[in-house]
Amino acid sequence: MIAALALVAGCFKPSTDSCKYQCATEGTPCPSGLECIAGRCAEPGTTCPAAPSDEAGCPGGCGDGCVTAGELCVGLPIVRENLTTALDGQLVDVDNDGAKDLVFATDTGVMQITQVAGGFPGLPALLMNIAARAFAPTPDPITSRPLFVIAASTTIELWRVELGSYLRGSSLNLGASDPLGLRLGSITGPATTDASILFGSVLRTFHIDVASRTISIAANSDAPLMGASAHAIAEINGDDYDDVAVVDNSSLLKVMPGAAGKLDVNGRTDIGVTDAYGVAIGDFNGDGLRDLAFTTNPQGQPTLGYLLREPAGIFGSTRSTGSLVVAAAPVAVADLDGDGRDDVIVQGTTTNVLIFRGTPAGLESTPVIVNLPVEVHAQTLHVDASYNHDDIPDIVMTDGVNGRIVIVPTNP
Ligand SMILES: [Ca+2]
Ligand SMILES: [Ca+2]
Ligand SMILES: [Ca+2]
Numbered sequence: 001m002i003a004a005l006a007l008v009a010g011c012f013k014p015s016t017d018s019c020k021y022q023c024a025t026e027g028t029p030c031p032s033g034l035e036c037i038a039g040r041c042a043e044p045g046t047t048c049p050a051a052p053s054d055e056a057g058c059p060g061g062c063g064d065g066c067v068t069a070g071e072l073c074v075g076l077p078i079v080r081e082n083l084t085t086a087l088d089g090q091l092v093d094v095d096n097d098g099a100k101d102l103v104f105a106t107d108t109g110v111m112q113i114t115q116v117a118g119g120f121p122g123l124p125a126l127l128m129n130i131a132a133r134a135f136a137p138t139p140d141p142i143t144s145r146p147l148f149v150i151a152a153s154t155t156i157e158l159w160r161v162e163l164g165s166y167l168r169g170s171s172l173n174l175g176a177s178d179p180l181g182l183r184l185g186s187i188t189g190p191a192t193t194d195a196s197i198l199f200g201s202v203l204r205t206f207h208i209d210v211a212s213r214t215i216s217i218a219a220n221s222d223a224p225l226m227g228a229s230a231h232a233i234a235e236i237n238g239d240d241y242d243d244v245a246v247v248d249n250s251s252l253l254k255v256m257p258g259a260a261g262k263l264d265v266n267g268r269t270d271i272g273v274t275d276a277y278g279v280a281i282g283d284f285n286g287d288g289l290r291d292l293a294f295t296t297n298p299q300g301q302p303t304l305g306y307l308l309r310e311p312a313g314i315f316g317s318t319r320s321t322g323s324l325v326v327a328a329a330p331v332a333v334a335d336l337d338g339d340g341r342d343d344v345i346v347q348g349t350t351t352n353v354l355i356f357r358g359t360p361a362g363l364e365s366t367p368v369i370v371n372l373p374v375e376v377h378a379q380t381l382h383v384d385a386s387y388n389h390d391d392i393p394d395i396v397m398t399d400g401v402n403g404r405i406v407i408v409p410t411n412p
């Protein structure tokens with residue numbers, strides 16, 4: 001298992017089976033029902049103290065169950081194999097017990113591996129009887145469980161809990177086939193829930209009425225994009241309507257603004273990045289203005305680039321981190337070191353993941369490298385949710401070709 005040890009900046013102490021968090025009592029099992037959190041045995045989900053004390057021999061308290069500003073710690077990657085046709089693996093608490101479970105889409109249904117004792121040891125079980133390509137959970141105001149927005153091959157569907165099981169709520173024809181990705185945001189209004197689905201030929205926006213659990217197509221919101229590869233949603237231009245960044249047919253990076261009732265596809269801005277593939281949105285330098293990260297492929301040497309948004313409302317010049325990344329790699333954004341600046345996560349090779357931390361000047365050029373114990377060709381990479389009770393999202397990579405999902409725990 002030595003090869004599985006993660007290489008990180010700063011301090012890292014491997015977890016033990018008996019105590020997931022490095023703490024004063026590491027190596028000593030907590031009593032039944034309790035977990036080691038921030039150096040003490042506590043109820044699962046216990047909130048970390050605001051200012052955790054440093055652990056002896058581990059400057060900054062790294063691994064104490066809490067991230068303090070500037071700490072970046074990762075634990076041993078969890079690998080699940082033999083997950084045939086797995087796509088879009090994500091961490092979602094489907095059974096409402098407070099512990100995030102592993103959910104992934106397949107050709108035969110949406111599958112669930114329940115979290116047990118901080119891991120995912122069980123066999124996959126059928127959660128929803130639908131062949132799905134991509135999905136996103138959103139809170140259901142009626143039950144306390146997630147409402148699933150699902151992109152199947154030709155339909156978009158809402159699945160909700162009834163009598164303890166997930167059942168189809170509503171369904172709408174996509175009007176296109178073979179979705180590449182689905183994202184949720186508030187594109188058509190500040191308090192709305194919208195689903196943006198990317199196909200190879202079009203980006204289509206749907207309005208999700210969560211209260212009535214119905215779906216409709218947002219009028220005048222189709223963006224024709226032959227050969228599109230990726231998109232991301234977040235508020236960019238300061239008007240409280242989420243905006244969409246998308247890579248189009250010519251590998252050009254574009255931003256389309258959200259507007260009342262629609263995605264303003266005619267108001268799109270060409271960002272001037274060519275040869276792009278993946279894209280993500282975040283505030284890397286912590287100035288309150290959201291920036292763009294993208295993978296690009298000049299001369300067949302894919303690298304990670306980014307653009308900082310300037311106060312004048314435009315993006316500054318293209319910057320490259322200079323670090324090589326896997327061709328066609330998905331990109332994700334999350335603040336993994338708790339300093340308030342978003343960090344960018346992307347694969348560097350098929351056996352590692354790179355974390356580029358945000359700094360006041362932009363993304364650092366030398367990433368933290370997390371080695372993986374197996375080869376991964378991630379079709380999707382999510383850094384959206386935490387399964388280990390610390391509010392720092394964990395990294396979930398899904399490799400449908402090898403039938404493999406790898407989870408890299410952050411803040412172990
Ligand atoms: Ca659960
Ligand atoms: Ca906006
Ligand atoms: Ca910024």
Ligand SMILES: [Ca+2]
Nearest residue numbers: 335337341343
């Ligand atoms: Ca950060």
